[in-house]
Amino acid sequence: MNQALEKLLPLSFRNYVSNIRVYQYYKGYLSYRNQYKGKSKTIFVVGSPEHDNLGDHAITYAQMNFLRKAFPDYTLIEIVANRLMHNMRCLELYSTPDDIFVLQGGGNFGIEYFREEEVRRKIISEFPNNKIIVFPQTIYFGDTELGRAEFKKTQDLYGSHKDLTLVAREATSYEIMKAGFRNNDVLLTPDIVMSLDLTDPPKERKGALLCIRADKESIFSDQDKASIQNYSSKHFSQITTTDTCILRPVSLEDRDHELNTLWNQFKEAEVVITDRLHGMIFAAITSTPCIALGNYNYKVVGSYEWIKHLGYVKFTNDLNRIPELIEELRQIEHPRYNNEFSARHYNQIIQSMSDSLNEPSASSIVTA
Template sequence: MSVTFQQLKAHAAEWLLLKVKYPLQYRLSRQRLPELRHQKKIILTLLPAHDNLGDHAIAYASCCFLQKHFPDYQIIEVDMQEMYRLARPLKHARHPEDIVCIIGGGNMGDLYRYEEWTRQFIMNAFKSYPVIQLPATAHFTETKRGKREERRAIQAYQQHPRLLLMARDQTTYQWMKQHFPNKEVWKQPDMVLTLDETSKSQTRKGVLLCLREDKEAYLTKEKREQLQEHIKETYDQVGFITTTIGKRVNRTTRLEELSTLWTQLRQAQVVVTDRLHGMIFCAITHTPCVVIRSFDHKVMEGYEWVAHLPFMTLLKEPTEEAVKKAIHQHMKTSGQKGEEAG
């Protein structure tokens, strides 16, 4: 991953320097904020304000990455609700080299329309800024609404003159290349994969299940419950976790919540998950993981970035027998490593 992101840093810096050389068309305002106008800023926006820790991990990782690789810039974090209120003051406080970064994730499409509409608002409001869409997954459903929302999104993206698009999977990359032939389009891994949350001292026990119960689930409710019962009958220690924790999280509480979840993962011998960030969290904590596909391409193509890790297994057809076999294999491997270490 480090090579990929070193390339990302170099290319992004080159792209940004190239773009900011062009004349910037904007009118100065007396209302601009004096404490910000003399400081180069990266406005990191579309931050979540809900309970999905996967999205909060993307926001946290994006902020850490930008702070590390662009130390001359002040990072201004703006969540979705704040953006509608702060767009004008931020433009009043503009420095000529300001940049807008939109965090990535899986909300590009018609499944999460509020997030998608906010993305389009940002692109329209900051049309004279360089805008970077960080690694995202696009999914527009094959419905009248989905086709309508796709046309709307394509029009909004096309109208931005200085937009860099990043896809975190091949399907999204092809979609972006097809519809935006005149824009920069890169394929990059999910930003959370820039993190390293391993721990030297850890004792692992049991199986943790992290399975979806929403519209993105591949398993039906009946099949999910059958799988859970089967695993509980087979293994003595089985726990349940979720990346949607049922309470509001913001940028002041996200690291505490993420650290709690990562600690749980580091204590598990094997995790079974159909969540993209369940898989990615296992990758950054070096936790053995059995990955079940989701209803779309997101998990299966996201697996491409972690397929080289020996403790990750993808099941395209997650039968009970296949899941049990994969868990057993990881248990056996981790047990052998424990004996060798002892």
């Protein structure tokens, strides 16, 4: 079908057409690969989004970038979360035990975003003989009857897999995973988006950018948000608002465009104020001075520990500190992101995947 025409069709039908196309591609590729007795090596990247959260899209973008560099001899096949069931039969027929499954990183390891947990459970249960690795995640099931029950189900299933590695993206999640998944390997690395460096090309900076969440993870009242706006307006004549959730679905084809549009907003700001985890990370990787605010769990403050050495990203739970932090940040000349700190941590992921391949370790990651 002509792609221009396809974009005019309802999203549900476009997804149907895309599901057919993706299935045919997987089937054709994997059938061809099997004719040559598995000589073509494959990494399946499973659980990527088509929803509106560009933080999750940035994770997929960074994962694919990371894997291409670390495993240049492997074919990468991305499987979107809401298309998994359309492609399960193909995976069952044509994948081999030598293939690796990479499960999407993020902040959805728990019951808050349960569809993603169901995707992980499906892959882990259906492919007991494959190497599976969950990319850097925050775990949060909550201390409720439902949370405890689902955590127990996850523990039992994950613990029964013979080659499953879990990667935590901050220390609290690491401790929970180490204690709760004793039969699995557990690693600790930064969020995979920190592997990117998007400083160049630089842009002219002007004003403040407010990236404050409006969903269930927000802890700020309308009065709190008004205070953030007022503090900012006293220091900057230009105030721009944005969010990492853009209130419309984002297809694979549109991912790069939407991400670059948002990243350019960050690169054009003098200071970012955000309670979004990826608002803070986007500021870091674009070398943008930032005030990061806490949310309802430990993922922002925990991830801040990886980048607090940068100096141009500040964390606080006290909104009254915003004016003084703005003044501190405006004194910093030419902040510059350097992602070399993260490479040695990510090399744990490469080593874990390489061990299961029964071959020499893949390339150490070259961050970019």
